[in-house]
Amino acid sequence: MTFGFSDEDDSAMNDKFEVHEHDVLVIGAGGAGLRAAIEALNTGATVGVVCKSLLGKAHTVMAEGGVAAAMGNVDPADDWKTHFRDTMRGGKFLNNWRMAHLHALESPDRVRELEHWGALFDRTDAGEIMQRAFGGHTFKRLCHVGDRTGLEIIRTLQDRGVQLGFDVYMECTVTRLLKDGERIAGAFAYWREQGRFVVFKAKAVVIATGGIGKAWKITSNSWEYTGDGLAVAYEAGAELMDMEFVQFHPTGMVWPPGVQGILVTEAVRGEGGILRNKLGERFMEKYDPKRMELSTRDVVARSIYTEVKEGRGTEHGGAYLDISQKPPEYVKRKLPGMYHQFKELADVDITKGPMEVGPTLHYTMGGIRVEAETGAATVPGLFAAGEAAAGMHGANRLGGNSLSDLLVFGKRAGQAAAAYAKSCGALKTDPAQFDEAEREMLAPFERPAGESPYEIHRDLQNTLQSLVGIFRNEADLKAALQKIATLKERAGRVHVDGSRLFNPGWHLARDLRSMLTAAEAVTRCALARTESRGAHSRIDFPNYDAEWGKKNNIIVKESGEMKLRQRPVPEMPEDLKQLFADDKDVVPTAAKAPAAVKTIPSN
Amino acid sequence: MAEVTMAVHRGDSSNGKTVEYKVPLSPGMVVLDALHYIQGHLSPDLAVRWNCKAGRCGSCSAEVNGRPRLTCKTRMDSLPQDKPITVLPLKAFPVIKDLVTNVSWNYEVNRKIPAFNAQPGTKWKMYQKDVDRPQEFRKCIECFLCQNVCHVLRDHGKHAEYGGPRYFVRVAGLEMHPLDAGSRIRGVRNQMGIGLCNITKCCTEVCPEEIHITDNAIIPLKERVVDQFYDPLVWIARKIKGSNSGN
Numbered sequence: 001m002t003f004g005f006s007d008e009d010d011s012a013m014n015d016k017f018e019v020h021e022h023d024v025l026v027i028g029a030g031g032a033g034l035r036a037a038i039e040a041l042n043t044g045a046t047v048g049v050v051c052k053s054l055l056g057k058a059h060t061v062m063a064e065g066g067v068a069a070a071m072g073n074v075d076p077a078d079d080w081k082t083h084f085r086d087t088m089r090g091g092k093f094l095n096n097w098r099m100a101h102l103h104a105l106e107s108p109d110r111v112r113e114l115e116h117w118g119a120l121f122d123r124t125d126a127g128e129i130m131q132r133a134f135g136g137h138t139f140k141r142l143c144h145v146g147d148r149t150g151l152e153i154i155r156t157l158q159d160r161g162v163q164l165g166f167d168v169y170m171e172c173t174v175t176r177l178l179k180d181g182e183r184i185a186g187a188f189a190y191w192r193e194q195g196r197f198v199v200f201k202a203k204a205v206v207i208a209t210g211g212i213g214k215a216w217k218i219t220s221n222s223w224e225y226t227g228d229g230l231a232v233a234y235e236a237g238a239e240l241m242d243m244e245f246v247q248f249h250p251t252g253m254v255w256p257p258g259v260q261g262i263l264v265t266e267a268v269r270g271e272g273g274i275l276r277n278k279l280g281e282r283f284m285e286k287y288d289p290k291r292m293e294l295s296t297r298d299v300v301a302r303s304i305y306t307e308v309k310e311g312r313g314t315e316h317g318g319a320y321l322d323i324s325q326k327p328p329e330y331v332k333r334k335l336p337g338m339y340h341q342f343k344e345l346a347d348v349d350i351t352k353g354p355m356e357v358g359p360t361l362h363y364t365m366g367g368i369r370v371e372a373e374t375g376a377a378t379v380p381g382l383f384a385a386g387e388a389a390a391g392m393h394g395a396n397r398l399g400g401n402s403l404s405d406l407l408v409f410g411k412r413a414g415q416a417a418a419a420y421a422k423s424c425g426a427l428k429t430d431p432a433q434f435d436e437a438e439r440e441m442l443a444p445f446e447r448p449a450g451e452s453p454y455e456i457h458r459d460l461q462n463t464l465q466s467l468v469g470i471f472r473n474e475a476d477l478k479a480a481l482q483k484i485a486t487l488k489e490r491a492g493r494v495h496v497d498g499s500r501l502f503n504p505g506w507h508l509a510r511d512l513r514s515m516l517t518a519a520e521a522v523t524r525c526a527l528a529r530t531e532s533r534g535a536h537s538r539i540d541f542p543n544y545d546a547e548w549g550k551k552n553n554i555i556v557k558e559s560g561e562m563k564l565r566q567r568p569v570p571e572m573p574e575d576l577k578q579l580f581a582d583d584k585d586v587v588p589t590a591a592k593a594p595a596a597v598k599t600i601p602s603n
Numbered sequence: 604m605a606e607v608t609m610a611v612h613r614g615d616s617s618n619g620k621t622v623e624y625k626v627p628l629s630p631g632m633v634v635l636d637a638l639h640y641i642q643g644h645l646s647p648d649l650a651v652r653w654n655c656k657a658g659r660c661g662s663c664s665a666e667v668n669g670r671p672r673l674t675c676k677t678r679m680d681s682l683p684q685d686k687p688i689t690v691l692p693l694k695a696f697p698v699i700k701d702l703v704t705n706v707s708w709n710y711e712v713n714r715k716i717p718a719f720n721a722q723p724g725t726k727w728k729m730y731q732k733d734v735d736r737p738q739e740f741r742k743c744i745e746c747f748l749c750q751n752v753c754h755v756l757r758d759h760g761k762h763a764e765y766g767g768p769r770y771f772v773r774v775a776g777l778e779m780h781p782l783d784a785g786s787r788i789r790g791v792r793n794q795m796g797i798g799l800c801n802i803t804k805c806c807t808e809v810c811p812e813e814i815h816i817t818d819n820a821i822i823p824l825k826e827r828v829v830d831q832f833y834d835p836l837v838w839i840a841r842k843i844k845g846s847n848s849g850n
Contacts, residue, residue, distance in 0.1 A: 054652070055710065056745055057660045115727055118719030118780065120734045120741055127728035145738065151659065152741060163718040170707075193699055222654040256631020262657045341657060344676055346631065454643040498648030501615060502700040505647030 017434055018198045022048040022167070023421035024414070025187060025202035027174050027229055030058035031150070031403060032386025033208030034157035035110075035410025036417065040206075041164045045418035048200060049161070050169045050189060052224045056158050059210050059222055060406070063150030064265035064337060066132060066142025067407070068400035069107035073128040075139035080104040082138050085579055087401060090136040090296050091365075091394020092534040093549060094242065097572040098372035099392040103401070103408050110407035111143050119156040121145055133270045136296040136398040147265045147337040153403060172198065174228060175510055176437045177205060177236040177382070178429055184236065184381030185427045188437040192507065195500020197438055201429055203421035206375070206413050207233055207384040208406075211364035212246070212518040214511075217461035219361040220252055220263040226511035227518035229388045233368050234517055238377040240555040241390040241567070242366035243518070244525035244536045247397055248470050250300035252360025254318035259345045261360040264321065264338060266399040268355075269293040271334050273323040275304070276354070277312035283319070298396040298535045301359040305470050306594035308358065318358035324351055359470060363402065365393045365535065366525070369554065369567075375413030381420060385413035390552075395534025444509045450495030453508040460487050460515060468523055471594075473539045477527040484520050491516055517562075524564050525553040604628065607679065609637050610687040611649070615700045622646075623687055634674040634682075634690060635663050638702070650701035658811060661746030665702050666691040671748045671809050693751040706747055708762055712770050715794060719777055720785035733781040740776030740820060742812040745769065749806035749816055755799045766795030768806035768816045775820035778827070792828045797821065 024040040026033045029051035040047045051058065070083040084104035088095055111129065115121065121143050122130035131140045145152045161168075171192040178186040178199070186201040209229025213221025234240055251264040269275075275293050277283050287303040288295035295303075304319045314320055323331055328351035332339050335350070342348040342355055368377050368384035370391060375383045386406035393401060444450070467480035491513060496506045531545035532538050551566040605628045613622045624645050626637045635653055642649045653663040656675045663674045667690055668682055674690070682688050696704035749768035755761050766774075774787050774795070791797045804817045814820070831837070 053654055053662065054706070057654045057662050059654075061660045061744070062655050062657065112727070116721060118777070118783070120729070120738050120780065122738075123729055123731040123734060125730075127730050130731075145741070148659070148742065151744065155741065159718055162714050170710075193703075193705075222656065222660075224654065257629050258632045258636040259657075337659065344658070344678070345633070452647060454647055458643070496647065502650040502703050503648040504642055504650060508647075 021201040022046045024204045024417045025200050026206045028208035030060040032406035032410040036206045036414030037166050039411045039414030040418040043418040048167045050172050052173050054170050055168050060150045060154045063403050064147040065267035066144030066149045066400050067403035068141050069111045071108045074131040078139035090398040095394030096391035106408045107404035114156050117156050117160045119152050134399045135294045142400040147267050147335045177232050178433050180427045185429050203424050204381050204417035206417050207388050208386050210387045213361045215515040215519045216361040217465040218261040226514045228514045231514035231517040238379045239369040241369040241552050243521040244529050245365035245395050247363035247535050248301040248359040249362035251357035254356050254358040255316035264357050268323050273321050276320045277307045283307050309594040314356045318356040320354035321357045322354035366390045374416035383413040383417045385409040444494050444496040447495045450493045453494050456490050471537050471539050480523045488516050521555040607684045608687040610689045612691045616698050632679045634677040650703040661744030664746045664748050671751050673811050695751040695757045712766050717785050722784040725782050729781050737776045737779045740772045743772050748809040752805040752809050764796045765799050772820045788827045788831050
């Protein structure tokens with residue numbers, strides 16, 4: 001086992017580059033990547049894990065509220081059928097039904113497995129794993145550890161992987177996939193530390209790079225979330241799907257400015273937190289009187305946004321979220337992270353008074369189109385799992401379904417990638433591809449002068465924030481496409497100073513290209529979908545359109561250009577359809593735009 | 604807008620100096636915001652590690668005005684602003700560049716710790732009162748601030764024979780797991796050198812997760828070492844049987 005920083009004893013060199021070889025290369029070391037690596041190792045494959053940050057720092061640590069699994073420890077009536085129904089309804093039936101099906105069936109086993117590897121979830125009085133309520137879930141379903149569930153999961157997976165002996169290449173960033181004809185043959189990357197390039201030869205590659213939140217200004221996502229995996233897969237010919245569906249989490253911090261966007265876990269509402277506007281009204285009564293604060297994220301985010309736009313927002317442009325009616329000791333025990341976060345960063349004691357919250361870009365439902373059972377993308381040898389893969393969540397993800405998604409489909413992708421690697425035969429890599437990848441990376445140093453990557457990044461974030469936000473319309477989306485085209489040109493002229501030694505400006509110059517690809521895909525899909533569904537709300541098409549309910553938007557690179565087309569949503573078999581026989585609300589309700597939105601200039 | 608001067612370490616392992624930058628202040632600003640301002644406007648190649656910016660990932664550790672802190676949780680308004688605010692890299696690890704240090708040694712220590720090992724035939728029932736204790740240790744975000752202030756590492760450089768507070772916390776979490784059957788006490792004594800810790804509690808003081816590292820992890824582990832290796836009755840029994848108490 002090795003823990004790479006940049007000096008590897010066992011690395012081979014070709015005449016120019018450091019080379020490593022594995023059966024399976026996993027890109028990304030969050031929950032999906034680690035779970036995939038563990039499973040591939042279990043089958044006897046050799047596995048390398050490449051991650052942009054240090055091991056254990058991936059975005060999974062930011063998952064707070066819990067992992068959804070129909071174990072029925074707290075509500076014995078819960079079962080996979082109810083979980084499946086909730087997931088499909090939450091996703092407005094745009095989900096790949098088979099993924100939602102497998103997810104509901106398998107997530108309890110995946111959670112129990114974590115316990116067998118040493119995870120310590122909070123307990124019920126009967127000594128079982130504790131489960132809490134969450135938006136859109138019929139029963140108390142989220143297995144949790146206070147409000148640090150993601151940390152528990154990533155640490156458990158990390159320790160398991162170390163025990164099994166995976167090779168981890170930390171602080172190493174993949175810039176393109178290598179191919180042998182149509183097949184995947186590995187990846188080209190650079191070490192953040194020294195800026196040196198490295199070639200990974202691999203028979204199968206699993207993309208587990210998460211989402212694209214860093215392309216927006218107000219986001220809960222970290223610097224890593226730049227859509228690298230989606231962009232390299234797209235460049236290699238893979239299809240992206242459902243890119244218009246990006247989730248605005250209803251509750252991010254809004255004040256002070258430096259913390260804007262930082263996540264406030266849905267567990268606050270799961271534990272009884274109440275949303276109010278500045279008039280003291282419990283406004284969810286208007287938008288979803290049945291589920292109130294525990295409505296789905298798309299609905300709650302739109303509701304808060306509407307309250308603010310119609311002039312009923314808080315001092316800093318958000319809503320109040322109040323858990324102070326619960327005993328202080330209870331709040332500190334169940335939400336310790338939130339207690340400290342607000343106390344230290346916002347001078348607010350959440351056991352005594354309300355938090356101010358507003359929507360923040362949190363999650364990408366869209367991603368690489370994969371086969372449900374295996375996570376196989378449309379390029380042979382390429383697999384994807386977790387947030388980077390599309391299909392599981394449809395038009396809107398339920399809270400808690402992400403941690404279970406990455407466990408269920410991380411395992412499946414790891415297994416399938418290892419099986420593929422065993423059977424695919426020998427591969428050739430092409431040194432011309434390495435050289436081209438190197439040239440592309442060095443170009444920003446070689447231009448005598450040019451734009452700062454930080455400037456372009458700020459402009460991209462402002463563009464998406466103002467034009468590709470919660471409520472969208474044709475004029476804004478068209479304007480966004482034009483701006484993205486300009487930004488792409490500017491990104492082609494970017495210049496960086498300094499050396500290749502740990503140079504964040506240089507790293508951002510590469511990340512920008514990924515973000516621009518993702519941003520263009522999101523905008524094109526959003527423009528095409530002339531309806532409102534789940535997280536995609538069009539002011540000019542506020543209603544649900546039955547025809548669009550049968551189609552997924554697909555993005556693919558053809559003749560060097562981004563092409564958009566549609567594929568039919570896979571049809572559910574009859575026995576599963578029966579689960580929705582009594583559904584009155586199979587047809588999603590129209591997204592009502594706030595009165596004020598129609599008159600907001602689209603800068 | 605009010606301005607403050609940041610004095611930030613710049614340079615690599617062979618060559619470093621402190622460089623001053625003027626940064627505008629905004630309400631609620633934290634030190635990491637100031638570092639991002641420098642990156643975004645003044646010096647794009649300033650090397651800083653960070654991820655979540657919410658105190659949950661433990662990436663952005665540095666020494667702010669001489670005190671090891673998470674820069675994402677250190678408010679600018681908690682620091683005197685009439686003189687430069689210094690930001691230096693962690694001292695216990697070699698500098699790679701600017702504020703980024705090589706912390707790979709920590710990962711090497713970690714992988715030597717025997718993993719969770721369930722008792723055979725385990726029934727997976729645990730009660731909250733039984734998991735409260737190890738759950739405290741599992742809050743650790745691996746910011747390595749405790750490692751950085753521990754004088755055994757920081758001043759004496761005994762990385763080769765010592766595990767450091769972070770890994771005593773990890774071992775304590777495993778040893779106190781109600782269903783774990785592994786034993787790591789010999790390793791804690793021999794490979795991780797817990798005897799070198801003289802419980803000055805510097806680690807506990809800097810822990811952003813407020814884990815009672817010394818009282819709840821290190822002291823109980825030291826007690827287990829004593830029970831296993833220095834108990835006079837066990838010692839006599841070993842003498843009689845002729846077995847060695849060490850190694």
